[in-house]
Amino acid sequence: MTIRTNKITKSGKVIYKGHGNILTAEEKKRADLEYAELEKSIQAVALKLTKDNLLTPDAKKKDALKVWHTIGKELDIFLNKKRLDIEDEKNFWETLYGRWPAIHIGLPKFRIYSTRNDFKTARELARFNLKELKRVGSWGLWREIISCKRINNDPRIIKWIIQGLRLEPKTRDESRSLLKAISNRFKHIDTTILTENELYKKLSEMQI
Numbered sequence: 381m382t383i384r385t386n387k388i389t390k391s392g393k394v395i396y397k398g399h400g401n402i403l404t405a406e407e408k409k410r411a412d413l414e415y416a417e418l419e420k421s422i423q424a425v426a427l428k429l430t431k432d433n434l435l436t437p438d439a440k441k442k443d444a445l446k447v448w449h450t451i452g453k454e455l456d457i458f459l460n461k462k463r464l465d466i467e468d469e470k471n472f473w474e475t476l477y478g479r480w481p482a483i484h485i486g487l488p489k490f491r492i493y494s495t496r497n498d499f500k501t502a503r504e505l506a507r508f509n510l511k512e513l514k515r516v517g518s519w520g521l522w523r524e525i526i527s528c529k530r531i532n533n534d535p536r537i538i539k540w541i542i543q544g545l546r547l548e549p550k551t552r553d554e555s556r557s558l559l560k561a562i563s564n565r566f567k568h569i570d571t572t573i574l575t576e577n578e579l580y581k582k583l584s585e586m587q588i
Contacts, residue, residue, distance in 0.1 A: 452502030
């Protein structure tokens with residue numbers, strides 16, 4: 381898949397990223413259409429959030445978790461219609477920064493693809509019920525949880541964390557020892573090959 385970026389050459393030409401060194405005019409045209417499609421969708425969401433007083437003109441968020449969850453749902457809808465491989469995803473998430481200043485004034489215009497990409501985090505959270513997310517904690521806390529690669533690779537771990545934090549709520553700072561313990565416990569383990577009982581047993585045996 382060819383991705384249109386936000387970068388422009390000195391001569392004013394848009395930079396595209398895709399497979400191979402040479403992209404056809406048809407591939408670029410398709411990338412332009414997809415760029416415009418997502419632009420229209422996110423702009424509409426930002427306008428609605430502003431009208432609902434959840435988002436101010438200077439990008440301040442009254443309810444950051446709800447704002448990002450809403451944006452994440454739109455991104456999820458968009459991406460479910462596309463076929464992105466690993467390299468496509470890397471390019472896609474990176475190009476989102478700098479496109480919507482009404483949403484993220486102050487964030488870097490371009491950011492290296494990583495688990496700390498706010499748009500990627502929003503998409504991950506959109507797969508959960510907003511009320512359930514709020515019962516666990518704030519957007520700041522969820523950013524910490526989702527940014528942990530060992531956790532994000534297995535939805536069962538996220539489910540376990542949700543259950544635990546609902547019983548014993550923690551702030552973002554208080555949760556870091558738990559997240560670090562999980563990351564260290566499964567540093568050299570592919571949790572996806574574990575049964576649910578095996579996984580939860582290892583989680584319950586952690587020393588925090």
